[in-house]
Amino acid sequence: METYKEDFALALAETGALFFDDNLILKDGRPTPYFVNMAMFRTGKLAMKLGSFYAGMMVSQGLDTRT
Numbered sequence: 001m002e003t004y005k006e007d008f009a010l011a012l013a014e015t016g017a018l019f020f021d022d023n024l025i026l027k028d029g030r031p032t033p034y035f036v037n038m039a040m041f042r043t044g045k046l047a048m049k050l051g052s053f054y055a056g057m058m059v060s061q062g063l064d065t066r067t
Contacts, residue, residue, distance in 0.1 A: 004056025011049055015040040 012018035017040035024032050041050050058065050 002056065002060050004053050004060065007049075007056075008053040011041075011046070011053070012036065015046065017041065 020034045
């Protein structure tokens with residue numbers, strides 16, 4: 001597994017952004033066994049980490065990262 005995936009999974013766990021429950025219902029009414037609350041990445045440091053994860057994915061996929 002690529003490093004960015006491992007780091008992202010760890011960040012989801014550490015921030016509490018990812019949680020599981022048998023009775024979760026999405027806003028559109030669909031049931032789901034898990035939910036990712038991206039609002040848990042609420043500090044500048046965490047937002048920067050999130051950007052780093054996306055950048056890692058882009059590089060691993062060979063996407064053009066030039067601005």
